[in-house]
Amino acid sequence: MARLVCARCGREADRLIRGLCPSCFAEVYGVARIPGVLRGEVCRYCGSVRIAGRWVPAGSFEAAIDAVVRWQASKARPVEPLVEARLASWEALSKPDWRTRVALNLEGRTAEGVVVRARVPVVVQLKPSICPTCKTRVSGEYDTVLQLRGGDPGALERLAVEALTEAGVEGDTVDLIKSKDGVDVYFTHRGAASRLVRILKRRGLVETVGRAEEYVGLTSTGRRTRKTLIVRVRL
Ligand SMILES: [Zn+2]
Ligand SMILES: [Zn+2]
Structure with missing residues (x-):
């Protein structure tokens, strides 16, 4: 059986993607196209977060960040030749607030089933706003x-x-x-x-x-x- 060697790190691998082992591929190309700043809007009265034009209950910075991160990750296209990319988990690197540094743990897959994982640092930027319910209530x-x-x-x-x-x-x-x-x-x-x-x-x-x-x-x-x-x- 022919041995496959990663062109970047020189390690042997069962499968290569563009000549690279999965971890080198993730380091060089990433897993999904995701912006460095993920933006969201949060109602400063009730804590709801606006996702795809709809206001959904959140109630805390963690919940709002979770909703924004999941929504953005669901829209992110996988990097070729990966056919699938998803958010496995995320963690806050700074205290959850209006602006929070977050690490996304992304997982992608090639058509042959090779799994690629990447940890991607992003910033989640929340904008204080007011949802229609609170607007009606306070006016x-x-x-x-x-x-x-x-x-x-x-x-x-x-x-x-x-x-x-x-x-x-x-x-x-x-x-x-x-x-x-x-x-x-x-x-x-x-x-x-x-x-x-x-x-x-x-x-x-x-x-x-x-x-x-x-x-x-x-x-x-x-x-x-x-x-x-x-x-x-x-x-
Ligand atoms: Zn490698
Ligand atoms: Zn509200």
């Missing part, structure tokens, strides 16, 4: 949004819930949404938001209060505006 019936900032979102959420109860304005609250920046509380009327701010001030937690007003249209009672209060606290 619904509210006239004031209070953005609580200046601490860990989990701690801010607990503080907001506590202060809402103490102010007795839960009934005037449309929604409370935790994001990576903090917590946004949506109120049906500004009086409720002001009461919440007073409670926080009384506790000595408020550093600054920023205000912005936005014109959102006309109603029978006049000009309709929406107020944003940016409350920076010290926890």
Whole structure:
């Protein structure tokens, strides 16, 4: 039986692909054509990720990265003469975040069944966005949004819930949404938001209060505006 020798590393191999052993082939040519940066869009309110134009639930950076990586890998064409390429697994090389370094473990196959494996470093770049569901929800019936900032979102959420109860304005609250920046509380009327701010001030937690007003249209009672209060606290 003729011995096959890899033209690159000189090792013997059962099968060669373009004159190379499978591991040299993977090093030289790779397994699949996949971009170095994989992009995705993530709803900053609910964590859903947009895949092929559809929003699918994710809820964490890991889940969003997984969805983006799988989707991109499913579209990647194998490098010739491989006839098949798939994602065997992936692992994060940096802390899962909006921008994460990831190693893809790809596995390809020739028509003769020779398996080729490659570990491909890529960057997964997620763009903060808003999904249609959250868009509808946050643009619904509210006239004031209070953005609580200046601490860990989990701690801010607990503080907001506590202060809402103490102010007795839960009934005037449309929604409370935790994001990576903090917590946004949506109120049906500004009086409720002001009461919440007073409670926080009384506790000595408020550093600054920023205000912005936005014109959102006309109603029978006049000009309709929406107020944003940016409350920076010290926890
Ligand atoms: Zn070789
Ligand atoms: Zn959403």
